Amino acid sequence: MSHTALECGDCGRGLPPSPGATVCPECGKPLLARYDLEALDPAALRRAWGTRRGGMWRFRELLPLAGDEEPVTLGEGDTPLLPADRASDELGLDLRVKVESGNPTGSFKDRGLSAAVTRASLDGAERFVIPSAGNAAAALSAYGARAGRPVRVYLPADTPEGVKRRCRHYGATVVEVDGLITDCGREAAAWADETGAFDVSTLHEPYRLEGKKTMMLEIAEALGWRAPDAIVYPTGGGTGLIGSWKVLGELVGAGVLEDAPTRMYAVQSEGCAPMVRAWRDGREYAPEWEDADTGAYGLRVPRALGDFLILRALRETGGGGVAVSDDAMREGAAALGSEGIDASIEGGATLAATRALREEGELRDGETVVLFDTGSLLAY
Secondary structure: OOOOOEEEEEOOOOEEEOOOOOOOOOOOOOEEEEOHHOOOOOHHHHHHHHHHOOOOOHHHHHOOOOOOOOOOOOOOOOOOEEEEEEEEHOOEEEEEEHHHHHOOEEHHHHHHHHHHHHHHHHHOOOOEEEEEOHHHHHHHHHHHHHHOEEEEEEEEEOOOOHHHHHHHOOOOEEEEEOOOOHHHHOOOOOOOOOOOOOOOOOOOOHHHHHHOOOOHHHHHHHHHOOOOOOEEEOOOOOOOHHHOOOOOHHHHOOOOOOOOOOEEEEEEOOOOHHHHHHHHOOOOOOOOOOOOOOOOHHHHHOOOOOOHHHHHHHOOOEEEEEEEEEHHHHHHHHHHOOOOOOHHHHHHHHHHHHHHHOOOOOOOOOOEEEEOOOHHHHHH
């Protein structure tokens, strides 16, 4: 089964699935894919998901793919959920790390771009464009190549050279922009308008979110079909956090989980923390962060289209937001590295935030807490 409807995450307007879907035509906010959850058999789902060949597309009943359609795939998904024993002993928690560096281009972005390129290609998209802080550009370049579609990526000029080389390796056109990802976004949108290229910017179409949510599907499965007590998520555009929140609701709605009392915590850099500031101020939307400055390129996102969804997820789950320094992120990455985990600075941010949350009493003795290590250190 594929999704049965699209729904605006803000104004609630419902739409039928349509080729080339982008954002809500009424208010310009992100669209969310909806499924007929009551039509699903939870026992049959667990059996099917546990016996199919590996990869995220084994969860196809909750992905935007009809029964006879084939995805654009490079084998993404089924990444490990590793215990962090030393950090667990230090903090008195059951810490697990979702390690996304094993994906085809080395990050969780592969999941989202596999889903977006799949749906858009099946719906007739002939070329793709994306603004990126790094990893998403590499992922789109690879999946566009797999689909046989040309790709153009817009990157801040100070993006690590390795990222640019990887994009070119897959045949993408790389445009360097003096500025941040928001500046790249404006140029990418203008090029899309000029050429008709399909823009897969974060939450400017509904399906990157669907790919990202498979991380939480795998986590729930690895925990014996239960939800963790809390997650700590490195938040730039926040798609993976929103996807985790969305799919836990879907699993409860389908009867796969009895409940999902997972508290969600967003971690950002002290040099770019629009979500943390908005959460603390009680805002519904997050004003743009001026003069964003952090060495964690994935967190250098001054404004997010899905800000209200991130903030809603934090509040509805009883979680919150934490800002940490770049030095604390690096210390966290080194601590995870000492346990053999390939942690980027964004992954290190999650351990730094977990330490702060534990000190504040937000995380309680023995709780199962999942840290999202979203990409490989090699990207830097």
